[in-house]
Amino acid sequence: MKIAVCLKQVPDTEAEIKWDIPKGTLSRDGMDSITNPFDEFALEEALLTKENYDGEIVAISMGPEGAKDVLRNALALTVDQVALCTDDAFAGSDTYSTASVLAAAIKKVGDVDVVFAGKQSTDGNTGVVGAELAAILGFSPLTQVAKVRSIDAAGKKIVVERAVEGGTEVVEAKLPAVVSVIKGINEPRLPNLMGIRKASKIDIPQWSAGDLGVDAGKVGAAGASTKVVEIAVPPPRGAGEILKGEIEEIANTITDKLIDLKVIK
Amino acid sequence: MANDVWVYIEHKDGAIAPMSFELLGIGKQLADAFGSSVCAFVVGDKVDDLAKEAGAYGAAKVYAVEGDVFKGFRGEAYAKAAAFLLDKYKPEIALFRATIMGTDVAAGAAAQLGFGLCTDTIGLAVDGGKVKMTRAAFGGNYSVSVVNEKAAPQIATVRPKAFAMGEKDVSKSAEVIKESFALADADLSTKVVEFIQSATSVNLVEADIIVSGGRGLGNEQGFTVLQQLADLLGGAVGASRAAVDSEWIPYEHQVGQTGKTVKPKIYIACGISGAIQHLAGMRTSDCIVAINKDPDAPIFKAATFGIVGDYKEVVPKMIEKFKSKLGK
Ligand SMILES: Cc1cc2nc3c(=O)[nH]c(=O)nc-3n(C[C@H](O)[C@H](O)[C@H](O)COP(=O)(O)OP(=O)(O)OC[C@H]3O[C@@H](n4cnc5c(N)ncnc54)[C@H](O)[C@@H]3O)c2cc1C
Numbered sequence: 001m002k003i004a005v006c007l008k009q010v011p012d013t014e015a016e017i018k019w020d021i022p023k024g025t026l027s028r029d030g031m032d033s034i035t036n037p038f039d040e041f042a043l044e045e046a047l048l049t050k051e052n053y054d055g056e057i058v059a060i061s062m063g064p065e066g067a068k069d070v071l072r073n074a075l076a077l078t079v080d081q082v083a084l085c086t087d088d089a090f091a092g093s094d095t096y097s098t099a100s101v102l103a104a105a106i107k108k109v110g111d112v113d114v115v116f117a118g119k120q121s122t123d124g125n126t127g128v129v130g131a132e133l134a135a136i137l138g139f140s141p142l143t144q145v146a147k148v149r150s151i152d153a154a155g156k157k158i159v160v161e162r163a164v165e166g167g168t169e170v171v172e173a174k175l176p177a178v179v180s181v182i183k184g185i186n187e188p189r190l191p192n193l194m195g196i197r198k199a200s201k202i203d204i205p206q207w208s209a210g211d212l213g214v215d216a217g218k219v220g221a222a223g224a225s226t227k228v229v230e231i232a233v234p235p236p237r238g239a240g241e242i243l244k245g246e247i248e249e250i251a252n253t254i255t256d257k258l259i260d261l262k263v264i265k
Numbered sequence: 266m267a268n269d270v271w272v273y274i275e276h277k278d279g280a281i282a283p284m285s286f287e288l289l290g291i292g293k294q295l296a297d298a299f300g301s302s303v304c305a306f307v308v309g310d311k312v313d314d315l316a317k318e319a320g321a322y323g324a325a326k327v328y329a330v331e332g333d334v335f336k337g338f339r340g341e342a343y344a345k346a347a348a349f350l351l352d353k354y355k356p357e358i359a360l361f362r363a364t365i366m367g368t369d370v371a372a373g374a375a376a377q378l379g380f381g382l383c384t385d386t387i388g389l390a391v392d393g394g395k396v397k398m399t400r401a402a403f404g405g406n407y408s409v410s411v412v413n414e415k416a417a418p419q420i421a422t423v424r425p426k427a428f429a430m431g432e433k434d435v436s437k438s439a440e441v442i443k444e445s446f447a448l449a450d451a452d453l454s455t456k457v458v459e460f461i462q463s464a465t466s467v468n469l470v471e472a473d474i475i476v477s478g479g480r481g482l483g484n485e486q487g488f489t490v491l492q493q494l495a496d497l498l499g500g501a502v503g504a505s506r507a508a509v510d511s512e513w514i515p516y517e518h519q520v521g522q523t524g525k526t527v528k529p530k531i532y533i534a535c536g537i538s539g540a541i542q543h544l545a546g547m548r549t550s551d552c553i554v555a556i557n558k559d560p561d562a563p564i565f566k567a568a569t570f571g572i573v574g575d576y577k578e579v580v581p582k583m584i585e586k587f588k589s590k591l592g593k
């Protein structure tokens with residue numbers, strides 16, 4: 001079975017975020033970066049799938065050169081192959097452009113049975129790249145996956161559980177499929193020292209727009225259909241009121257205030 | 266003249282949920298600014314009741330694709346039908362709710378049409394002949410506004426409860442336009458084989474009132490007290506990641522950057538410090554009450570009302586007062 005996993009590098013949530021306001025993009029210089037937390041679950045699911053069903057894993061990321069770090073981490077966890085989609089033309093991509101580049105990379109890898117992605121990225125936070133990737137590739141879209149029940153590569157079938165509004169949906173789908181996973185699907189493992197040492201020596205292949213056969217005018221800032229027109233710092237919430245007094249008095253005041261909102265029926 | 270503004274009506278098995286019509290209110294405002302009409306669009310196996318309800322909530326027209334293949338909810342099939350309608354009629358903008366169901370359809374449809382969308386939108390305004398869509402970025406520390414200049418229709422998913430619902434007027438009705446869109450089971454690659462109803466049925470995203478607990482609860486029992494308060498107020502129980510990681514409550518209750526984004530009318534945070542990742546998921550709530558022992562806890566900076574104290578004393582006292590004041 002051929003397994004792909006999409007890993008995004010995101011700023012550490014503790015890090016101070018800097019925007020390049022004129023360009024409407026993040027300025028990533030000097031910012032601490034991590035693997036998108038949801039993608040750690042995607043990577044672990046890829047590793048479990050490989051162990052349970054046999055196969056090989058290719059980890060793909062799109063981003064600047066620094067995004068090599070997330071792929072190196074994946075290599076340390078013994079994925080078989082990695083590729084970094086990087087090109088100046090990719091900068092400023094919107095979700096659709098990102099999904100198009102990742103789709104081109106998956107096509108280049110060829111014969112992929114299942115693609116794992118995270119539910120969402122903590123920087124872009126859109127949570128749609130997985131579904132868009134499936135639509136572009138014509139793969140089965142499986143979002144919000146809480147459990148992979150079974151994969152039958154020969155029979156081209158996968159059964160998953162999706163955590164949706166009001167319950168769990170059991171979905172049977174044809175392979176190939178894009179599976180985006182939620183937190184809690186597994187317990188991501190950590191790389192060991194030997195893995196890290198080995199991974200540090202591996203050369204990470206880079207794929208440009210040309211290598212992927214994507215039209216540079218259709219991706220990145222040039223191709224993005226959604227254009228950032230304004231970045232603002234929202235006004236802070238009005239300074240709150242600290243209720244003072246004895247518990248009895250406070251409880252009296254707060255319940256009155258909340259009842260006054262006319263929300264409680 | 267600008268084209269119409271479309272609102273997608275999400276539903277499960279044709280069941281009417283008032284929140285499904287939530288976006289017709291803001292849709293109408295946008296349409297008024299354009300001098301066009303707000304219309305609904307719906308995909309399902311039986312849509313007549315939904316179409317009627319959409320009319321009562323102000324839709325001038327309802328565009329529908331109907332068929333047996335749409336029984337239950339199948340994101341893949343719904344996205345194809347939605348893309349077909351949007352491509353045929355090219356409204357100015359199509360609004361979806363930023364729920365799991367709504368996002369599946371919106372993302373699938375946008376990708377089929379070949380362009381991006383704005384997700385979890387919290388601001389919508391007509392600006393220069395286009396709709397400017399505003400969303401929060403980086404835990405709400407920034408807001409980013411985008412416009413889709415290249416594509417028609419623009420597509421946005423909208424945070425539930427971000428806009429007030431329109432008035433219902435049963436004397437109003439919509440013109441229903443049913444389009445045939447041939448789609449067979451064989452054209453689809455996914456099939457729902459079973460639906461397991463959640464025992465607790467937490468619907469944080471729809472809840473008007475959320476009582477949330479964090480590590481400060483100290484143990485699993487803390488949530489029993491919070492549940493009592495939530496039940497009394499007709500609300501739902503939320504949690505911080507620390508409480509979920511301690512396995513006091515399942516992940517589906519988690520609020521925050523890696524959990525759910527909520528916007529209730531009242532959010533009561535008990536024993537939650539107010540880390541930026543937690544704030545990211547709840548800071549747009551209308552009224553925030555924070556109960557925390559530590560007067561310096563960052564949650565107080567986001568709170569409308571702060572109570573410095575032990576939740577073990579404060580919450581039971583609140584329950585007592587509510588019971589007598591609400592006559593329950
Ligand atoms: C990538 C990433 C993603 C994350 N995503 C999320 C997310 O989605 N949601 C989320 O919540 N967190 C998230 N976090 C974690 C976040 O950073 C915090 O660690 C977490 O929110 C802390 O939870 P807490 O407030 O319950 O616990 P703590 O920070 O430990 O706070 C407990 C609070 O309880 C108070 N307290 C103690 N006893 C009592 C008492 N008896 N009565 C009243 N108050 C009391 C204390 O004063 C303290 O302020 C994420 C972190 C990272 C790195």
Ligand SMILES: Nc1ncnc2c1ncn2[C@@H]1O[C@H](COP(=O)(O)O)[C@@H](O)[C@H]1O
Nearest residue numbers: 006062117118120121124126127128129
């Ligand atoms: N630049 C990228 N490189 C690799 N994977 C990505 C990239 N952007 C998004 N993804 C994948 O798509 C998922 C959803 O991201 P998003 O739609 O940005 O919230 C992530 O969890 C990743 O698995």
